[in-house]
Amino acid sequence: MEQMVVQMVAVKKKRRNKIIGPLNLSIPQGYVVVLVGENGSGKSTMMNMLMQTVIPDEGDITWFGQSYPSGIPPEIKQQIGYVSEKSNLEEDLMTAQEVAKFRSYWYTDWDDMLLQKLFKSFNIPANTKLNKMSKGERRKVEISVALASRPKLLLLDEPSSGLDPFAWKRMIDELQEYMAQGESTILLSTHIVDEIRRLADFIILVHQGRILGMVEKDSLLDNWKEVWVKGDSSMVEDLPGIVSAQQESIGVLRLITTECKQLENLLQQSGIQLMKTRGLELDEILSLWIQRDEAVIAQSERGE
Numbered sequence: 001m002e003q004m005v006v007q008m009v010a011v012k013k014k015r016r017n018k019i020i021g022p023l024n025l026s027i028p029q030g031y032v033v034v035l036v037g038e039n040g041s042g043k044s045t046m047m048n049m050l051m052q053t054v055i056p057d058e059g060d061i062t063w064f065g066q067s068y069p070s071g072i073p074p075e076i077k078q079q080i081g082y083v084s085e086k087s088n089l090e091e092d093l094m095t096a097q098e099v100a101k102f103r104s105y106w107y108t109d110w111d112d113m114l115l116q117k118l119f120k121s122f123n124i125p126a127n128t129k130l131n132k133m134s135k136g137e138r139r140k141v142e143i144s145v146a147l148a149s150r151p152k153l154l155l156l157d158e159p160s161s162g163l164d165p166f167a168w169k170r171m172i173d174e175l176q177e178y179m180a181q182g183e184s185t186i187l188l189s190t191h192i193v194d195e196i197r198r199l200a201d202f203i204i205l206v207h208q209g210r211i212l213g214m215v216e217k218d219s220l221l222d223n224w225k226e227v228w229v230k231g232d233s234s235m236v237e238d239l240p241g242i243v244s245a246q247q248e249s250i251g252v253l254r255l256i257t258t259e260c261k262q263l264e265n266l267l268q269q270s271g272i273q274l275m276k277t278r279g280l281e282l283d284e285i286l287s288l289w290i291q292r293d294e295a296v297i298a299q300s301e302r303g304e
Protein backbone atom coordinates (compact mmCIF):
# COMPACT_ATOMS: atom_id res chain seq x y z
CA MET A 1 0.00 0.00 0.00
CA GLU A 2 1.19 3.49 -0.82
CA GLN A 3 2.60 5.31 2.21
CA MET A 4 1.31 8.79 2.98
CA VAL A 5 3.96 11.27 4.03
CA VAL A 6 1.50 13.90 5.14
CA GLN A 7 -2.25 13.86 5.74
CA MET A 8 -4.68 16.62 6.65
CA VAL A 9 -8.19 15.79 7.82
CA ALA A 10 -10.80 18.56 8.12
CA VAL A 11 -8.09 21.13 8.85
CA LYS A 12 -9.29 24.73 9.24
CA LYS A 13 -7.47 27.97 9.94
CA LYS A 14 -9.15 31.33 10.30
CA ARG A 15 -7.14 34.10 8.66
CA ARG A 16 -7.75 37.85 8.81
CA ASN A 17 -10.50 37.95 6.25
CA LYS A 18 -11.15 34.33 5.29
CA ILE A 19 -11.17 30.73 6.41
CA ILE A 20 -8.62 28.35 4.96
CA GLY A 21 -10.23 24.91 4.77
CA PRO A 22 -11.70 22.52 5.60
CA LEU A 23 -8.66 20.87 4.03
CA ASN A 24 -8.52 17.14 3.35
CA LEU A 25 -5.29 16.02 1.78
CA SER A 26 -2.99 13.00 1.43
CA ILE A 27 0.50 13.34 -0.01
CA PRO A 28 1.89 9.97 -1.18
CA GLN A 29 5.56 9.14 -0.77
CA GLY A 30 7.86 9.39 -3.78
CA TYR A 31 6.07 12.06 -5.79
CA VAL A 32 6.28 15.74 -6.58
CA VAL A 33 2.99 17.33 -5.59
CA VAL A 34 2.47 20.91 -6.73
CA LEU A 35 0.16 23.39 -5.01
CA VAL A 36 -1.33 25.84 -7.49
CA GLY A 37 -3.71 28.69 -6.77
CA GLU A 38 -4.26 32.41 -6.94
CA ASN A 39 -2.56 34.87 -4.57
CA GLY A 40 -4.03 34.56 -1.09
CA SER A 41 -5.67 31.17 -1.78
CA GLY A 42 -3.93 29.58 1.22
CA LYS A 43 -0.85 27.77 -0.11
CA SER A 44 1.68 29.30 2.31
CA THR A 45 -0.75 28.80 5.19
CA MET A 46 -0.86 25.09 4.32
CA MET A 47 2.95 24.88 4.22
CA ASN A 48 3.20 26.76 7.53
CA MET A 49 0.74 24.37 9.14
CA LEU A 50 2.94 21.49 7.95
CA MET A 51 5.91 23.18 9.68
CA GLN A 52 3.74 23.97 12.76
CA THR A 53 4.66 27.65 12.48
CA VAL A 54 0.90 28.15 12.07
CA ILE A 55 -1.38 26.00 14.24
CA PRO A 56 -4.77 24.93 12.79
CA ASP A 57 -7.95 25.88 14.65
CA GLU A 58 -9.57 22.53 13.80
CA GLY A 59 -8.73 19.16 12.28
CA ASP A 60 -5.80 16.74 12.33
CA ILE A 61 -2.45 16.61 10.56
CA THR A 62 -0.18 13.56 10.48
CA TRP A 63 3.47 13.36 9.40
CA PHE A 64 4.73 9.91 8.34
CA GLY A 65 1.57 8.43 9.88
CA GLN A 66 1.83 10.14 13.31
CA SER A 67 0.22 13.24 14.76
CA TYR A 68 2.22 15.55 17.03
CA PRO A 69 -0.18 17.88 18.85
CA SER A 70 2.49 19.01 21.30
CA GLY A 71 5.09 19.69 18.60
CA ILE A 72 6.95 17.75 15.93
CA PRO A 73 9.92 16.07 17.66
CA PRO A 74 13.45 16.88 16.41
CA GLU A 75 14.02 13.45 14.84
CA ILE A 76 10.95 13.99 12.64
CA LYS A 77 11.77 17.66 11.90
CA GLN A 78 15.19 16.47 10.69
CA GLN A 79 13.38 14.60 7.94
CA ILE A 80 11.64 17.71 6.68
CA GLY A 81 13.35 20.37 4.56
CA TYR A 82 11.67 23.73 4.07
CA VAL A 83 12.22 26.71 1.82
CA SER A 84 9.90 29.41 3.07
CA GLU A 85 8.34 32.08 0.88
CA LYS A 86 9.98 34.68 3.12
CA SER A 87 13.66 34.74 4.07
CA ASN A 88 14.62 33.85 7.63
CA LEU A 89 15.69 37.16 9.23
CA GLU A 90 17.71 35.31 11.87
CA GLU A 91 20.12 34.29 9.12
CA ASP A 92 20.60 37.83 7.78
CA LEU A 93 24.06 38.32 9.28
CA MET A 94 25.36 34.83 8.45
CA THR A 95 27.34 33.90 5.35
CA ALA A 96 26.14 31.04 3.14
CA GLN A 97 28.89 28.79 4.55
CA GLU A 98 27.87 29.66 8.12
CA VAL A 99 24.22 28.89 7.40
CA ALA A 100 25.27 25.57 5.89
CA LYS A 101 27.48 24.74 8.89
CA PHE A 102 24.68 25.57 11.31
CA ARG A 103 22.21 23.35 9.41
CA SER A 104 24.75 20.53 9.16
CA TYR A 105 24.68 20.16 13.00
CA TRP A 106 20.91 19.83 12.93
CA TYR A 107 20.33 17.46 9.98
CA THR A 108 21.72 13.97 10.61
CA ASP A 109 21.80 13.05 6.89
CA TRP A 110 23.63 16.25 5.91
CA ASP A 111 25.51 15.88 2.58
CA ASP A 112 28.38 18.36 2.45
CA MET A 113 29.62 17.13 -0.96
CA LEU A 114 26.22 17.88 -2.43
CA LEU A 115 26.18 21.29 -0.75
CA GLN A 116 29.56 22.30 -2.20
CA LYS A 117 28.48 21.04 -5.62
CA LEU A 118 25.28 23.11 -5.45
CA PHE A 119 27.08 26.25 -4.20
CA LYS A 120 29.48 25.88 -7.14
CA SER A 121 26.88 25.19 -9.80
CA PHE A 122 24.64 28.03 -8.56
CA ASN A 123 27.67 30.33 -8.40
CA ILE A 124 26.92 31.32 -4.81
CA PRO A 125 29.16 33.89 -3.12
CA ALA A 126 29.63 31.57 -0.14
CA ASN A 127 31.41 34.07 2.12
CA THR A 128 28.97 36.92 1.66
CA LYS A 129 26.41 37.66 4.39
CA LEU A 130 22.87 36.73 3.32
CA ASN A 131 21.53 40.26 3.82
CA LYS A 132 24.13 41.49 1.32
CA MET A 133 23.01 39.03 -1.36
CA SER A 134 20.52 39.64 -4.14
CA LYS A 135 17.07 38.03 -3.74
CA GLY A 136 17.95 35.33 -6.28
CA GLU A 137 21.36 34.58 -4.73
CA ARG A 138 19.74 34.15 -1.33
CA ARG A 139 17.09 31.88 -2.83
CA LYS A 140 19.84 29.69 -4.30
CA VAL A 141 21.44 29.38 -0.85
CA GLU A 142 18.10 28.39 0.67
CA ILE A 143 17.43 25.75 -2.01
CA SER A 144 20.99 24.37 -1.71
CA VAL A 145 20.90 23.96 2.07
CA ALA A 146 17.42 22.42 1.90
CA LEU A 147 18.64 19.82 -0.61
CA ALA A 148 21.89 19.13 1.25
CA SER A 149 19.93 18.22 4.36
CA ARG A 150 18.61 15.22 2.35
CA PRO A 151 15.11 15.38 3.78
CA LYS A 152 12.46 12.73 3.19
CA LEU A 153 9.92 15.51 2.72
CA LEU A 154 10.87 18.76 1.03
CA LEU A 155 8.46 21.71 1.32
CA LEU A 156 9.22 24.43 -1.22
CA ASP A 157 7.14 27.61 -1.10
CA GLU A 158 7.63 29.40 -4.44
CA PRO A 159 11.28 28.31 -4.61
CA SER A 160 11.94 29.90 -8.00
CA SER A 161 10.86 33.38 -6.94
CA GLY A 162 13.73 35.70 -7.96
CA LEU A 163 15.74 33.11 -9.90
CA ASP A 164 17.10 33.97 -13.34
CA PRO A 165 16.19 31.52 -16.15
CA PHE A 166 19.58 29.75 -15.96
CA ALA A 167 19.38 29.24 -12.20
CA TRP A 168 15.75 28.18 -12.62
CA LYS A 169 16.76 25.46 -15.10
CA ARG A 170 19.52 24.29 -12.73
CA MET A 171 17.03 24.16 -9.86
CA ILE A 172 14.68 21.99 -11.94
CA ASP A 173 17.57 19.62 -12.79
CA GLU A 174 18.66 19.41 -9.13
CA LEU A 175 15.13 18.71 -7.91
CA GLN A 176 14.74 15.99 -10.53
CA GLU A 177 18.05 14.47 -9.46
CA TYR A 178 16.97 14.59 -5.81
CA MET A 179 13.74 12.77 -6.72
CA ALA A 180 15.58 10.16 -8.80
CA GLN A 181 17.74 9.11 -5.88
CA GLY A 182 15.21 7.64 -3.54
CA GLU A 183 11.93 7.70 -1.79
CA SER A 184 11.78 11.46 -1.36
CA THR A 185 8.67 13.57 -1.62
CA ILE A 186 8.31 17.21 -2.63
CA LEU A 187 5.39 19.52 -1.91
CA LEU A 188 5.97 22.67 -3.91
CA SER A 189 3.94 25.80 -4.53
CA THR A 190 4.42 27.81 -7.68
CA HIS A 191 2.76 30.20 -10.11
CA ILE A 192 5.00 29.13 -13.00
CA VAL A 193 3.24 26.85 -15.47
CA ASP A 194 6.50 25.53 -16.91
CA GLU A 195 7.59 24.51 -13.43
CA ILE A 196 4.37 22.54 -12.94
CA ARG A 197 4.77 20.97 -16.36
CA ARG A 198 8.37 19.89 -15.70
CA LEU A 199 8.09 18.76 -12.09
CA ALA A 200 4.58 17.79 -11.06
CA ASP A 201 3.36 14.25 -10.68
CA PHE A 202 0.21 15.53 -8.97
CA ILE A 203 -1.42 18.95 -8.98
CA ILE A 204 -3.45 20.27 -6.05
CA LEU A 205 -5.63 23.20 -7.08
CA VAL A 206 -6.35 25.59 -4.23
CA HIS A 207 -9.00 28.28 -4.59
CA GLN A 208 -10.16 30.71 -1.91
CA GLY A 209 -8.96 28.51 0.91
CA ARG A 210 -10.43 25.30 -0.46
CA ILE A 211 -8.82 22.36 -2.23
CA LEU A 212 -10.67 21.85 -5.52
CA GLY A 213 -8.90 18.54 -6.09
CA MET A 214 -5.66 16.62 -6.42
CA VAL A 215 -5.17 15.10 -9.86
CA GLU A 216 -2.31 13.41 -11.69
CA LYS A 217 -0.83 15.93 -14.13
CA ASP A 218 -0.68 13.42 -17.00
CA SER A 219 -4.30 12.47 -16.44
CA LEU A 220 -5.32 16.15 -16.62
CA LEU A 221 -3.45 16.63 -19.89
CA ASP A 222 -4.83 13.38 -21.35
CA ASN A 223 -8.44 14.01 -20.39
CA TRP A 224 -9.16 17.74 -20.55
CA LYS A 225 -9.51 18.39 -24.28
CA GLU A 226 -11.33 20.47 -26.83
CA VAL A 227 -13.22 18.37 -29.37
CA TRP A 228 -15.31 19.10 -32.44
CA VAL A 229 -18.15 16.65 -33.19
CA LYS A 230 -20.99 16.36 -35.68
CA GLY A 231 -24.22 17.19 -33.90
CA ASP A 232 -26.21 19.81 -32.06
CA SER A 233 -26.68 21.01 -28.49
CA SER A 234 -29.49 18.52 -27.76
CA MET A 235 -26.87 15.74 -27.39
CA VAL A 236 -24.63 17.55 -24.86
CA GLU A 237 -26.53 16.36 -21.79
CA ASP A 238 -25.63 12.73 -22.55
CA LEU A 239 -21.92 13.34 -23.06
CA PRO A 240 -19.35 12.84 -20.25
CA GLY A 241 -17.43 15.65 -18.50
CA ILE A 242 -18.64 18.57 -20.61
CA VAL A 243 -17.54 21.94 -19.19
CA SER A 244 -18.45 24.03 -22.22
CA ALA A 245 -20.39 23.50 -25.44
CA GLN A 246 -20.85 25.82 -28.41
CA GLN A 247 -22.60 25.34 -31.73
CA GLU A 248 -19.70 26.38 -33.93
CA SER A 249 -21.59 26.05 -37.21
CA ILE A 250 -24.61 24.18 -38.48
CA GLY A 251 -24.18 20.56 -37.40
CA VAL A 252 -20.79 21.15 -35.69
CA LEU A 253 -20.43 21.28 -31.91
CA ARG A 254 -17.28 22.52 -30.17
CA LEU A 255 -16.95 20.96 -26.72
CA ILE A 256 -14.53 21.02 -23.83
CA THR A 257 -14.54 17.80 -21.86
CA THR A 258 -12.74 16.56 -18.76
CA GLU A 259 -13.27 12.96 -19.91
CA CYS A 260 -11.89 12.81 -23.43
CA LYS A 261 -11.17 9.07 -23.52
CA GLN A 262 -14.64 8.22 -22.25
CA LEU A 263 -16.16 10.69 -24.72
CA GLU A 264 -14.24 9.18 -27.64
CA ASN A 265 -15.47 5.68 -26.73
CA LEU A 266 -19.05 6.85 -26.39
CA LEU A 267 -18.99 8.70 -29.72
CA GLN A 268 -17.55 5.65 -31.46
CA GLN A 269 -20.21 3.35 -29.97
CA SER A 270 -22.96 5.80 -30.97
CA GLY A 271 -21.64 6.27 -34.50
CA ILE A 272 -21.17 10.04 -34.01
CA GLN A 273 -18.35 11.56 -35.96
CA LEU A 274 -15.48 13.11 -33.97
CA MET A 275 -13.99 15.68 -36.33
CA LYS A 276 -11.00 17.07 -34.45
CA THR A 277 -9.35 17.04 -31.00
CA ARG A 278 -7.07 19.65 -29.42
CA GLY A 279 -5.04 19.09 -26.25
CA LEU A 280 -5.39 22.01 -23.84
CA GLU A 281 -2.47 23.90 -22.32
CA LEU A 282 -2.02 23.41 -18.59
CA ASP A 283 -2.89 27.04 -17.79
CA GLU A 284 -6.12 26.73 -19.82
CA ILE A 285 -7.03 23.58 -17.90
CA LEU A 286 -6.39 25.22 -14.52
CA SER A 287 -8.58 28.26 -15.36
CA LEU A 288 -11.37 26.05 -16.71
CA TRP A 289 -11.14 23.87 -13.59
CA ILE A 290 -11.59 26.93 -11.34
CA GLN A 291 -14.48 28.25 -13.47
CA ARG A 292 -16.24 24.89 -13.41
CA ASP A 293 -15.88 24.41 -9.65
CA GLU A 294 -16.81 28.02 -8.85
CA ALA A 295 -20.09 27.43 -10.68
CA VAL A 296 -20.66 24.18 -8.74
CA ILE A 297 -19.82 25.85 -5.38
CA ALA A 298 -22.12 28.82 -6.15
CA GLN A 299 -24.95 26.41 -7.08
CA SER A 300 -24.53 24.42 -3.85
CA GLU A 301 -24.40 27.65 -1.80
CA ARG A 302 -27.70 28.71 -3.41
CA GLY A 303 -29.06 25.29 -2.44
CA GLU A 304 -29.76 24.22 -6.04
Ligand SMILES: Nc1ncnc2c1ncn2[C@@H]1O[C@H](COP(=O)(O)OP(=O)(O)OP(=O)(O)O)[C@@H](O)[C@H]1O
Binding pocket: 015, 016, 017, 018, 037, 038, 039, 040, 041, 042, 043, 044, 045, 046, 085
Ligand atom coordinates in the same frame (compact mmCIF):
# COMPACT_ATOMS: atom_id res chain seq x y z
N1 LIG B 1 -0.07 36.01 9.43
C1 LIG B 1 -1.28 36.15 8.93
N2 LIG B 1 -2.30 36.58 9.71
C2 LIG B 1 -3.53 36.71 9.21
N3 LIG B 1 -3.88 36.45 7.94
C3 LIG B 1 -2.90 36.02 7.13
C4 LIG B 1 -1.56 35.85 7.58
N4 LIG B 1 -0.81 35.41 6.54
C5 LIG B 1 -1.65 35.30 5.49
N5 LIG B 1 -2.90 35.68 5.82
C6 LIG B 1 -4.09 35.70 4.97
O1 LIG B 1 -4.41 34.34 4.67
C7 LIG B 1 -4.82 34.21 3.31
C8 LIG B 1 -3.97 33.14 2.65
O2 LIG B 1 -2.62 33.60 2.56
P1 LIG B 1 -1.45 32.68 2.03
O3 LIG B 1 -0.17 33.42 2.25
O4 LIG B 1 -1.58 31.33 2.63
O5 LIG B 1 -1.80 32.59 0.46
P2 LIG B 1 -0.92 32.04 -0.77
O6 LIG B 1 -1.82 31.13 -1.54
O7 LIG B 1 0.35 31.48 -0.30
O8 LIG B 1 -0.68 33.39 -1.58
P3 LIG B 1 0.52 33.84 -2.58
O9 LIG B 1 0.34 33.05 -3.84
O10 LIG B 1 0.24 35.29 -2.77
O11 LIG B 1 1.82 33.57 -1.88
C9 LIG B 1 -4.69 35.60 2.68
O12 LIG B 1 -5.97 36.16 2.62
C10 LIG B 1 -3.80 36.36 3.63
O13 LIG B 1 -4.19 37.73 3.68
